[in-house]
Amino acid sequence: MRNRTLGEGIVVSEQGVGCMGMSDTYGPADEAESLATLREALDAGVTLLDTADIYGGGHNESLVGRAIAGRREQVVLSTKFGFVASTNPADRRIDGRPEHVRAACDASLGRLGVDYIDIYFQHRVDPETPIEETVGALAELVAAGKVRTIGLSEANAHEIRRAHSTHPIAAVQSEWSLWTRDHEQNGVLKVVRELSIGFVAFSPLGRGFLTGKVQSPDDLGDNDLRRAQPRFMADNFERNLDLVARVKSLADEKGCTPSQLALAWVLAQGDDVVPIAGTKRRGHLAENLAASDVVLSATDLSALDEVFPPGAAAGERYPGALLQQWKH
Numbered sequence: 001m002r003n004r005t006l007g008e009g010i011v012v013s014e015q016g017v018g019c020m021g022m023s024d025t026y027g028p029a030d031e032a033e034s035l036a037t038l039r040e041a042l043d044a045g046v047t048l049l050d051t052a053d054i055y056g057g058g059h060n061e062s063l064v065g066r067a068i069a070g071r072r073e074q075v076v077l078s079t080k081f082g083f084v085a086s087t088n089p090a091d092r093r094i095d096g097r098p099e100h101v102r103a104a105c106d107a108s109l110g111r112l113g114v115d116y117i118d119i120y121f122q123h124r125v126d127p128e129t130p131i132e133e134t135v136g137a138l139a140e141l142v143a144a145g146k147v148r149t150i151g152l153s154e155a156n157a158h159e160i161r162r163a164h165s166t167h168p169i170a171a172v173q174s175e176w177s178l179w180t181r182d183h184e185q186n187g188v189l190k191v192v193r194e195l196s197i198g199f200v201a202f203s204p205l206g207r208g209f210l211t212g213k214v215q216s217p218d219d220l221g222d223n224d225l226r227r228a229q230p231r232f233m234a235d236n237f238e239r240n241l242d243l244v245a246r247v248k249s250l251a252d253e254k255g256c257t258p259s260q261l262a263l264a265w266v267l268a269q270g271d272d273v274v275p276i277a278g279t280k281r282r283g284h285l286a287e288n289l290a291a292s293d294v295v296l297s298a299t300d301l302s303a304l305d306e307v308f309p310p311g312a313a314a315g316e317r318y319p320g321a322l323l324q325q326w327k328h
Contacts, residue, residue, distance in 0.1 A: 001013045001014065001015070001044060001045030001046060001047075001289070001292065002014045002292065003047075004198075004271050004272065004273075004274050005198070005271075005272075006119070006149075006170050006171040006197075006198025006200070006272070006274065007149060007168065007169070007170030007171055007196065007197055007198050008168065008170070008196060010076060010118065010119065010148070010149055010170050010171070010198070011047075011076075012047050012048040012076045012274055013045055013046045013047045013048055013274075014267060014274060014292060015046060015048075015263070015267075015274065015275055015276070015277065015288065015289060015291070015292060016046060016047075016048030016049065016050055016076075016078070016200070016274055016275070016276040017037075017038065017041050017046055017048070017049055017050065017276060017277070017278070017279065017285070018050050018202055018203075018276040018277060018278035018279075019034075019038070019049060019050060019051045019055070019060055019063070019064055019278070020050075020051070020052070020055045020060060020278055021278045021279070021280050022034035022037075022038075022056075022060060022063055022280045023055045023056025023059045023060035023063060028221070028223070029280045030280070031063065033280065033281060033282070034063060034067075034280050035063065035066060035067050036282060037279060037280060037281060037282050037285050038063075038064065038067035038068070039067055040282050040285060040286075041285055041289075042067075042068070042071055042074050042075070044285075044286075044289055046289070047074060047075060047076045048075075048076045048078060048200075048274060048276065049064055049067075049068070049075055049076075049077060049078065050078040050079070050173075050200070050202070050276045051064045051077075051078070051079045051080075051112075052079055052080035052081075052083075052121075052123055053079065053080065053081055053083075053104055053107065053108050053111075054080075054083040054084075054092070054123065058107075058111050061079060061108055061111035061112050062111045062112075064077075064112060065111060065112040065113040065114065066113075068112075068114075069113060072114060075118075076118045076119065077112065077114065077117055077118045077119075078117075078118060078119040078120075078121065078151070078173075078200070079108050079112065079117055079119075079120065079121070080120070080121040080122070080123040080153060080173075081100070081101060081104035081105065081108065081120070081121075081122065081123060082094050082095060082096060082104075082122050082123035082124050082126065082153075083123050083124065084100070094123075094124050094125070094126045094127070094128075095126060095129075096122060096125065096126030096128075096129040096131070096133070096134035097126070097129050097133070097134075098133055098134070098136065098137035101134060101137040101138060101141070102137060102140075102141070105117070105120065105141050105146055105147065106146075109146065115145075115146075116145060116146055116147060116148060117146065117147050117148070118148045118149065119148070119149050119150075119151045119170055119171055120138060120141065120147040120149070120150060120151065121150075121151035121152060121153045121171075121173055122134055122135075122138070122150075122151070122152050122153060122155075123153050123154075124153060124154055125152070125154075125155050125156075125159050131155075131159050131162050131163050131166075132162060132163075132166045134163075135150065135163045135166040135167050135169075136166055136167070138150045138167065139166065139167040142167070149168075149170035149171070150163075150167055150168070150169055150170060151169060151170055151171040151172065151173055151200070152169060152171075152172050152173070153172070153173040153174065153202075154173075154174050154175075155172060155174075155188075156186070156187070156188065157186065157187035157188050157190070157191040160172060160188065160191050160192065160195070160197070161191060161195075164195050164197065169195070169197050170197065170198060171197060171198040171199065171200050172188065172192050172197055172198070172199055172200070173199075173200040173201075173202055173276075174188065174199070174200075174201070174202065175201070175202055175203045175317065176199070176201035176202075176203075176204065176266060176269075176273070176275075177201065177203055177204045177205065177206045177210060177262060177265075177266060178206065178210060178247065178262055178265055178304065178307075178308040179206040179209065179210065179231070179240065179243070179308060179312065179313035180203065180206065180313065180317060181308075181309075181310035181311070182310070183199075184310055185310055192272075193270075193272065197272075198272050198273075198274065199270075199272055199273045199274070200274050200275075200276055201266050201273055201274065201275040201276065202276055202278075203278070204262065204263055204266045204275035204276070204277050205259055205262055205263065205277050205278075205288075206231075206262070206313075207226055207229070207231075207232075208226070209231065209232070209240060209244060210244060210247060210258060210259065210262040211257075211258055211259045211262075212244050212245075212247070212248045212257075212258040212259075214232075215241065216237075217232060217233070217237055220232065228319055229315075229317070229318065229319065230315035230316045230317075230318075230319060231313055231314065231315035231316070231317070232315075233315065235314070236314040236315035239314035240313055240314050240315070243307060243308060243312060243313070244258065246307045247261060247262065247304070247307060247308070250300070250303055250304065250307065254294065254300065256290075256291070256294050257287060259277075259284075259287055259288060259291070260287065260288070260290055260291040260294050261291075261294065261296075261304075262291075263275055263277060263288060263291035263294075264291045264292075264294035264295075264296050265296065265301070265304055267291065267292065268296045268301060
């Protein structure tokens with residue numbers, strides 16, 4: 001597993017693992033299999049593990065903590081704060097007040113069973129708290145040795161500049177994949193590169209859609225939150241399925257799976273980009289990691305751009321109420 005550098009010196013594996021699905025969101029998970037998957041990831045040279053205090057109401061951080069017990073030196077540990085209250089997305093609120101930052105950090109350290117967090121992300125910017133106040137509190141945690149570096153998730157270009165002027169930001173974590181290319185056009189990618197901030201791409205497989213393994217909404221469990229997401233609903237689903245069929249055709253020509261082609265595309269966007277595909281099974285992990293061996297030519301990249309130009313995916317990322325709350 002090759003390495004990449006986030007910010008001014010956080011060296012991580014070029015692929016990380018997003019751990020959210022091991023606790024909630026995409027239906028039930030097998031805890032024993034999740035632990036085995038995380039340990040196999042470490043054995044394979046993955047160093048970046050990403051979690052958050054809201055995933056599973058704290059369960060996910062505890063799970064990750066158990067997986068890395070005795071192996072802390074092998075891990076670049078990324079977690080997030082900011083969402084509070086219910087694990088039901090419709091009921092969540094965002095809190096970036098300094099007192100919440102400090103309390104959330106201590107709680108995460110306890111669940112993870114570690115003395116420090118490598119990258120501590122603000123999960124969403126709090127519109128009621130100046131970002132300078134939030135980042136100022138995070139800077140205090142850095143000074144105290146509880147946090148190595150600071151990150152932002154889903155922040156816009158203006159917020160990133162304001163935050164970085166308060167304390168250096170190591171990474172911005174946002175959705176980036178063939179079917180979500182907003183940051184190529186909204187100024188975020190431009191500003192992070194201007195400021196030498198790394199980009200951690202979550203949902204690089206389009207929440208699983210780009211794998212080609214979801215062929216019908218009926219393939220999703222009753223408790224799978226994707227059922228409520230516009231891109232997985234009604235006519236949008238069929239239009240997006242047509243796009244994925246074209247990706248699969250390109251993958252077949254390349255001799256890889258659609259998942260590997262989609263991940264290879266994200267990896268090809270720059271050495272400052274690190275995808276964190278979510279998985280909860282060892283078989284999917286092995287498939288994802290093999291994407292690092294898929295080399296895309298200029299012709300390959302052009303073909304993918306033709307299939308999936310920015311804005312090609314049908315439907316918004318989130319349903320209405322969440323879109324207003326979370327999308328910058």
